[in-house]
Amino acid sequence: MDAIFHEKQEGALCAQHCLNALLQGPYFTAVDLASIAESLDDEERERMAEGNPSSEEFQKFLQQPSSNMDDSGFFSIQVICKALSVWGLELIPYSHPDSQDARENPQNQKAYICNLQQHWFTIRKLGYQWFNINSIKTEPELISETYLSLYLTQLQAEGYSIFVVKGDIISCEADQLLKLFPAKPKKQTPKPSKSGQSLIQKSDLQSALNQLQGSGGKPVDIDEVRKRREKYFAKLQVDQEAGTSTSRDKSETSQDTSQSTQPTKGETPSTTTDEPMSEMTEDEMLQAALLMSLDSTNTT
Numbered sequence: 282m283d284a285i286f287h288e289k290q291e292g293a294l295c296a297q298h299c300l301n302a303l304l305q306g307p308y309f310t311a312v313d314l315a316s317i318a319e320s321l322d323d324e325e326r327e328r329m330a331e332g333n334p335s336s337e338e339f340q341k342f343l344q345q346p347s348s349n350m351d352d353s354g355f356f357s358i359q360v361i362c363k364a365l366s367v368w369g370l371e372l373i374p375y376s377h378p379d380s381q382d383a384r385e386n387p388q389n390q391k392a393y394i395c396n397l398q399q400h401w402f403t404i405r406k407l408g409y410q411w412f413n414i415n416s417i418k419t420e421p422e423l424i425s426e427t428y429l430s431l432y433l434t435q436l437q438a439e440g441y442s443i444f445v446v447k448g449d450i451i452s453c454e455a456d457q458l459l460k461l462f463p464a465k466p467k468k469q470t471p472k473p474s475k476s477g478q479s480l481i482q483k484s485d486l487q488s489a490l491n492q493l494q495g496s497g498g499k500p501v502d503i504d505e506v507r508k509r510r511e512k513y514f515a516k517l518q519v520d521q522e523a524g525t526s527t528s529r530d531k532s533e534t535s536q537d538t539s540q541s542t543q544p545t546k547g548e549t550p551s552t553t554t555d556e557p558m559s560e561m562t563e564d565e566m567l568q569a570a571l572l573m574s575l576d577s578t579n580t581t
Contacts, residue, residue, distance in 0.1 A: 282421050282464050284455040285407060290416040293354035298416035299401035300364055303392055303446065305453035309364055314356045317363050318349035355399045358444075368451065375433070375443035383445045387433055388426045392446040395436055404429075405450075408459025423464050 286305045288298040300309045325348075349357045362372055372394060373380050383390050392405040402415035404424070411424040413432075424432055436443060 282412075282423075284458045285412060285414065285421045286453070286455065287414055287421050288416055289419075293399070295399075295401045295416055296356040296361055297354075299394060299403050300361060302403040302414035302416070303365075303394065303405060304368065304451060305405075305407075305455055311354060314360055314364060315350060318347060318356060318360050321349045321359055321363065322347050358396070358442075361394070361401070365446075365448075368448070370446055370448035370450065372444035373447055375437070375445055380445050387430050390445055391450055393433070394444045394446060395441045396444075397436075397439065397441045404432075407453075407456045408461075408463055410459060410463055412464075423466055425466075 286302065286307075288301055288307075290298065294311055297309050297311055297314055300314075301307055349360050358372070365371065373383075375383060375393070387393075388406075388411070390406070392403060395402055395404065400417070402413070402417075404411060404413050406412075411426065411429050413422040413424055415422070433443060
């Protein structure tokens with residue numbers, strides 16, 4: 282997506298970033314838009330002065346700040362429309378009757394401009410794909426055609442004002458390149474949960490362990506956790522081997538096992554280190570340690 286022109290957010294100049302994202306080049310600066318805003322202000326004053334220039338209403342109007350720009354760098358929809366008119370483009374509200382085709386078949390349009398709480402951004406088709414070119418994001422986001430309609434509906438539900446861009450948008454390098462080499466969706470590799478349960482974050486586990494130990498709970502011995510785990514897998518393997526044998530073999534295996542593994546008095550049962558064990562991650566060790574601490578606390 283390096284070919285796509287994408288300005289990062291600078292101050293409150295999102296209107297500038299939005300226009301340049303639509304046109305795919307640095308066509309407008311803050312100075313250009315401020316000049317357009319001032320010309321719109323002058324036109325409004327002239328219209329108001331056509332009545333009675335000495336009226337109280339007109340004097341109050343002159344004292345009001347500009348409705349087309351402010352000191353933060355925000356520019357109104359009137360400024361954006363005026364800037365686009367230079368390129369033969371116009372904006373039509375998404376909810377307008379003339380935008381019925383856009384609502385029914387949004388993929389057939391060329392671009393959209395969206396606004397919420399004085400933030401503007403562009404959704405444009407480049408090549409045969411749609412992109413969300415938002416200055417507050419690190420890079421353009423690929424939007425599938427099947428998701429485009431849902432995304433616009435979602436924006437409307439969140440209170441965004443959406444405008445359909447009408448007219449012939451000037452050709453750009455990104456449009457030509459993406460027709461030849463379409464952008465590929467980013468692969469997402471979420472970590473699967475185990476046993477249908479969400480894994481606890483390591484930091485949360487460690488914090489819980491620290492609190493438990495600090496409140497007088499029995500300290501957790503990680504080596505003891507490992508020993509219990511090895512004992513569990515050793516027993517599990519014996520059960521699995523017994524399950525695949527015949528009933529007679531089961532009996533013999535059970536007798537041999539009980540004789541060979543029966544500890545003598547004063548002797549501690551042990552497991553061999555060559556038993557096949559699956560490696561336990563640090564997070565899993567912490568979870569097991571936390572459970573052991575909780576069990577030891579509840580039994581005391």
